[in-house]
Amino acid sequence: MGLFDYLFSKADAKSCDTCAKSFAQMWASYRGLGHDPALGDEAYRPRTEPLPTKVPGHPARLVAIGDIHGDYHKAVRALRLAGLMDEHGHWAGGSTVAVQVGDILDRGDHEIRILILLERLAAEAAEAGGRLYLLNGNHETMNVMGDHRYATPGANLEFLGFSTWRDFCALMKRHSGCNGAGAPDPLQERRDAAARASSSPHTASMARLAPYNWLRSRALLPGSELSRRFFAARPTVLQLGGNVFVHGGVLPAHVEYGLERINSETQSWMLAPDGPKPAPSFLRGGSAIVWARAFSASDERRCDCDTLGKVLESVGAQRMVVGHTIQTRGINSACESRVVRVDVGMSHGCGDGPVEVLEVLKDGQVLRLREHTPPVEVGPAAPRHPPHQSAQQHAAVAGAGNAANSGRAPVPSAA
Template identity: 30%
Template sequence: MTGILDDNLQWIGGDNTDFVHTGDVVDSPDTIALFQLTGRLYNESLTAPHGVYPLLGNHEIMNLSGDLRYVTAEDFKSFGGQKQRTEAWSQNGWIGQLLMNTLSNVTLDLDGNVFVHGGITAEWARMGVDGMNKVVKSAMRNRDWRNPVFGGEGPFWYRGYAQDSERSVCKELRKALKHMKAKRMIIGHTPQLETGQILSRCDGQVFVIDVGISTVYGANCAALEIVGDKITALYCVKGKPDQARRVDLTPKKKWKDDAEL
């Protein structure tokens, strides 16, 4: 659909394409295959002109911290049992090592587009993208799972931009973007199950891209394409995996930072 991987899951997206995933790879029967693919694509990108940026989601943090409430029987079985799965997710296990040492960022700024799993409030935005990632890395290394960065108002769990009224959250969003000198925020975490479509809020300053791609949620399929300031939602066409239905989501209004705060 996006044209970045071929049928053999090899990169064909070209030299100037960046791929960002906003987390929650885990808690499905495909956990092993997905992490193997994610790790391989990331490692290949280190010596290539394109970029692959997998971010951490709250479900990765839950599993690292031993919170297994959403792990399915099929997921345990795919590892060979609970013991083997626990070992893989431990600090010395292959997934634990992958997430703690390699794929350990919660947020990313690409040309003023800030990607994050849950959302970044103005308070967290003050420390900047690099600051948040450093806090997460330190907390993970120290197994400090009670750190506020993993709390309800932190970047992994915050749902305000997706759920609260725009009247109450758009001003908060613009403050956060201003702190980070960013144009917009792209978030996951809150599945858009009623529509199965990407949600644009606050006049295109935040996009909620979790459409429920998991089979548990209906296997809705979508991606957000950003080329300069042109923003397009891509949706799967049933029976035609190489095609995409394209919907223009480019904002019609540009905010003037100080005037709107």
């Protein structure tokens, strides 16, 4: 009997005897999400410490990982490719500083499992003298806003298991008096969440996926457990030495508004100390910091290199590293290497592309690491060879490193 079956089975099955005999199986159904290092309520308390925005210094080794989108197995492969995780699932990066540029949510089935893994690795990295920074992308902000159009049925089931376990814990505390008088009733909270979901502007889109989206909404809305634990504690934009990391792109309006202010106000919105409120304007629309594509076009002539240069000069940086827009020919640079694009569509739900990560070394080398392939210097995206030109001819011109990317079929850009 799984946890969900136990909690919602007929009353005559809910005896202490049944609970005792089934607890191991119920526990296993939750632990299947991964080894959660923070099982108590402490992990879900609001984390209001200031978020990092500008970190001085130049690490000897800097790594960036693009969009993961719920693909646990590709996430593990990317971490191992970068030398950040060993075969036992623990931090192996030493003093390496790594950044994941957002979009862990949506399009894949193992979102919470990835969140727990990365949270644990970040703690281990700090203990080892390294760092693992996790950014919010547009899919994190969409989900906190209540837009779950891109959630998969498998991910909704994962949220069901997670929410059911948390409700089970709350019910046990409530019945034992551990939470004191006035403790919320998790079952009433479930009913309230279902009622809110029925009036959501995204109800029609949610209904086509699975019957558990209201549990997802309950877990992710501003002030909710998962938003407090995983997303409110993350910056939206981060500058490490001469490198600016952001999911979409930093535009002049964002610099004028203030990058620290963007991080602070995003955190406040996600914590929702006074109840849920609309998302800040800098997180909404095509020019939002998590949505912008001004520097991501595969055709470099369509990139706004002048604006990029002004932004970098204004913040005192040399390079911007972005995700969000799938680069079908692999990690590449544009605008004289002032922007590096690291979303390669590696998730099974986004084209199932090859696993790649970015490596920046203190000596100035900027490398693309790809599984089963020697590291190569990051450069502009290789042009697609015209129909009359063979792959062999193109490889001779572009070089074997870029030719390896040119054979991949185009994948539609992620939302």
